[in-house]
Amino acid sequence: MGYSAPRGTVDILPGQSEKWIKLEQLLRTIAANYNVKEMRTPIFEHAELFNRAVGDTSDVVSKEMYTFQDKKGRYISLRPEGTAGIARAYVENKMYGLPEKLQKVYYMGPMFRYERPQNGRQRQFHQFGVEMLGVESPYVDVECMLMAVTVVEALGLQNVTLHINSLGDDESRDAYREALKNHFRGHLDELCGDCKARFEKNPLRILDCKVDAKHPAMKTAPKTIDYLSESAKEHFNKVCSLLDDLEIDYVIDTNLVRGLDYYSHTVFEIISDDPKLGAGATVGGGGRYNGLIEEIGGPATPGVGFAFGMERLLLALDDEEDGLDCYIMPLGEEAKDLAMQIIAMLRANGFTCEMDHVSRGLKGQFKSADRFNAHFSIILGEEEVKNEVVNIKCNHDKEQEVVPLENILAHIENHLNGGHEHE
Numbered sequence: 001m002g003y004s005a006p007r008g009t010v011d012i013l014p015g016q017s018e019k020w021i022k023l024e025q026l027l028r029t030i031a032a033n034y035n036v037k038e039m040r041t042p043i044f045e046h047a048e049l050f051n052r053a054v055g056d057t058s059d060v061v062s063k064e065m066y067t068f069q070d071k072k073g074r075y076i077s078l079r080p081e082g083t084a085g086i087a088r089a090y091v092e093n094k095m096y097g098l099p100e101k102l103q104k105v106y107y108m109g110p111m112f113r114y115e116r117p118q119n120g121r122q123r124q125f126h127q128f129g130v131e132m133l134g135v136e137s138p139y140v141d142v143e144c145m146l147m148a149v150t151v152v153e154a155l156g157l158q159n160v161t162l163h164i165n166s167l168g169d170d171e172s173r174d175a176y177r178e179a180l181k182n183h184f185r186g187h188l189d190e191l192c193g194d195c196k197a198r199f200e201k202n203p204l205r206i207l208d209c210k211v212d213a214k215h216p217a218m219k220t221a222p223k224t225i226d227y228l229s230e231s232a233k234e235h236f237n238k239v240c241s242l243l244d245d246l247e248i249d250y251v252i253d254t255n256l257v258r259g260l261d262y263y264s265h266t267v268f269e270i271i272s273d274d275p276k277l278g279a280g281a282t283v284g285g286g287g288r289y290n291g292l293i294e295e296i297g298g299p300a301t302p303g304v305g306f307a308f309g310m311e312r313l314l315l316a317l318d319d320e321e322d323g324l325d326c327y328i329m330p331l332g333e334e335a336k337d338l339a340m341q342i343i344a345m346l347r348a349n350g351f352t353c354e355m356d357h358v359s360r361g362l363k364g365q366f367k368s369a370d371r372f373n374a375h376f377s378i379i380l381g382e383e384e385v386k387n388e389v390v391n392i393k394c395n396h397d398k399e400q401e402v403v404p405l406e407n408i409l410a411h412i413e414n415h416l417n418g419g420h421e422h423e
């Protein structure tokens, strides 16, 4: 009997891992550009942290967490998202006391949710997330959104839209919660069991119920935006006017409430209609969470952030693979010894190289050079070894030249930089 990977997990094999590295490098470059530093937190945390931070009325916590008891009977959860761990570490490491009030961090790594696997939805998936902690300012909200937009633009994702909404402050949410209760009270009998519980504990969650999504009362439900306090309205208006000034397109989506409980004020999602992802796919989302740090025992500290699903970002990256610089093709045992010398020299000079290790003929080796998309094939048989030369073929312009051993490096460099311009 063989083993298979657990349902909802995937192996990232050579061929795909290069795309991951490319994506990670791009994200790190954008992070540096925004002066956002990397932070790494554990992949598992005390379950209680997520119950508190993400909220036990959210689906993520109530239905999708991987929680188990360790050998000492402690309840441990694999992280379903990154914000709670960052918030915990921020408090534990007293980062609120750092001289720079605004702390901007990013993370990349695996997250775990027990969901029904489908296209773009896995049980182990990866997020790139950003958190900006310490300052309550619409400028910081917009910096977050701008960074998220920069990511999708850098990846060339087509047909993306920034959806935004405001959930307001505590005062706004209390008023909104009451309005929602009044609205749904008459329909309680028609809603699912979960929604009945949500009605008491957190009526906002009713709005993203998957079971009752089509119930007519959903469409006519009151909108958060109509219940904003004066100061929450002011914050949201400033966010909108800053986005306008920066000429960032967005739509105000009054149905956007997000699936996690810690949000207040601005929430946003990046939704793509890129054919590679399927219509209406959410590639990333986030928002402000001014109550979270206090909720988990820290001093009152505002925060805002977002996370992208990296699998979804990857679908957008083109499939073009980077090729090798050189494929070395020895013909015969003696040639192999020399090939080993040449490959070591080229690698030491920074070129990406491979050589034939299975003593094939010319045809088989050319096939490999092709598969590796090698820029140069370096061919050496008995004759070349005797004459201390190699044959260098540029696979782009098909030119082939006999080059003395001591000139290999110069020849390749000259070809790459000099008169032989390639695409």
Ligand code: HAM
Residues within 6 Å of the ligand: 080, 081, 082, 083, 113, 115, 120, 121, 122, 123, 125, 126, 127, 129, 130, 131, 259, 260, 282, 283, 284, 285, 286, 287, 288, 304, 305, 306, 307, 308, 309, 310, 311, 312
């Ligand atoms: P989220 O909306 O739960 O937010 O997840 C963010 C993104 O992770 C989603 O838009 C989606 O692309 C991806 N994602 C979620 N679940 C899966 C899955 N099962 N398979 C593949 N991709 C998935 C958060 O997690 C918040 N922590 C974001 C945030 C940061 N808010 C403030 N700061």
